[in-house]
Amino acid sequence: MSGAGLNVQVVTSLFPSAERPREGIFALRRWQEMRARGHAVRVLHLQPYAPPLISRGARGIVRRMAGYEQLGGLEITRPRYLHLPGAAFARANAARFARCAVKHLSGGQQADVIVADYAWPAAALGRWTEALGCPVVVSGRGSDVLQVAGEAGLARELSECLTAAGWWCGVSEELVERMDALGQRPGHGVLVPNGVDAELFRPAADARARTAAKRRFGWIGTDPVVLCVGHLIPRKDPLGALEAFAKGAAGEARLAFIGAGELEADLRAAIAGADLEGRVKLLGELEPAALAEAYRGADALLLASHREGRPNVVLEALAAGLPIAARPSGGTPELLRHAPACLAAGPSVEALAEALRFALGSSAPSPSSQRAAITEFTWNHSAQVLTGLLQRAVEEGPCP
Secondary structure (H helix, E strand, C coil), X not given: CCCCCCEXXXXXXXXXXXXXXCCCHHHHHHHHHHHHCCCEEEEEECEEECCCCCCCCCHHHHHHCCCEEEECCEEEECCEEECCCCHHHHHHHHHHHHHHHHHHHHCCCCCCEEEEECHHHHHHHXXXXXXXXXXXXXXXXXXXXXXXXXXXXXXXXXHHHHHHHXXXXXXXXXXXXXXXXXXXXXXXXXXXXXCCCCCCCCCCCCHHHHHHHHHHCCCCCCCCEEEEECCCCHHHCHHHHHHHHHHHCCCCCEEEEECCCCCHHHHHHHHHHCCCCCCEEEEECCCHHHHHHHHHHCCEXXXXXXXXXCCHHHHHHHHCCCCEEECCCCCHHHHCCCCHHHECCCCCHHHHHHHHHHHCCCXXXXXXXXXXXXXXXXXXXXXXXXXXXXXXXXXXCCCC
């Protein structure tokens, strides 16, 4: 088996599309790399459907989303399943997700292994391993495990799904340990970290290139620039980031939010209320090339998240040589072991502001030391580790 490519079926609720090109971009990179290693990869990207009378918001995006698409060399099929809004329906929604996936999997080419790539609700496939006739490996990313087993109150259900599947992996040590506890098998899960494109995300070649990068975003060459990259949603805490910036950065510093989300209006109001319109910009979502250019023109990354798996933005910032001020959440401390002073001493805004002061100061880590920290975080390494796990699952069979 070690010399042969695997027939891998990916089942997920999170993957890029023409309508949402940035959503789950890390998953696209993972499976492109696996395909490049000689594995056959097909993606089943299930989409929630709710009756029109009770559905609002994203329903139009789902309706427009193509049922079949080729993206980055991968074939993506998007069946729909009935998904009713509200926490009371979470268990039933997961069961319908799994039944829909099984229906489409049983009608296609037999897979060697199925990867539930984004644990909830895809982990529900673990209960169908006998019917599917192949092992199911559950891949955890962050909130799909931590929030689901925490605030969502679905720890028992996720535990049963992991136990039934018998195989799992996560992108951070903390996440793997949590999945091991839920699956009741300490030390069983495998760390399969995300990678980063070190060619795209890199420091500016010289001072002139760095100044040019600043100017492309309207920043003055001598002004320190802080980036806050991520969705504008509660767990990313952009409002806390704004407050930490106001307390921890000098008056000439600038802050740029890159991302979009439900808190955008609140964030704009907070910026106006703090009289920071002249220092803070909202740049919206950026394509990877533009994002890499923003990193090259910036002086620090600010990460205020209360919950993370192992943040891709930290990997990108490290590759670009940026100091990082971050709350000690999820897998972030694992990535900043070489620079502990960049981690806030606690979850408070004041602690995060102090970490930002350090990141912008003369004692901050050098670009070379930051970039050296991502040596092992390549997509090739990630695919190598994942290949080993999938081969073990195939050789040993479901529910070891």
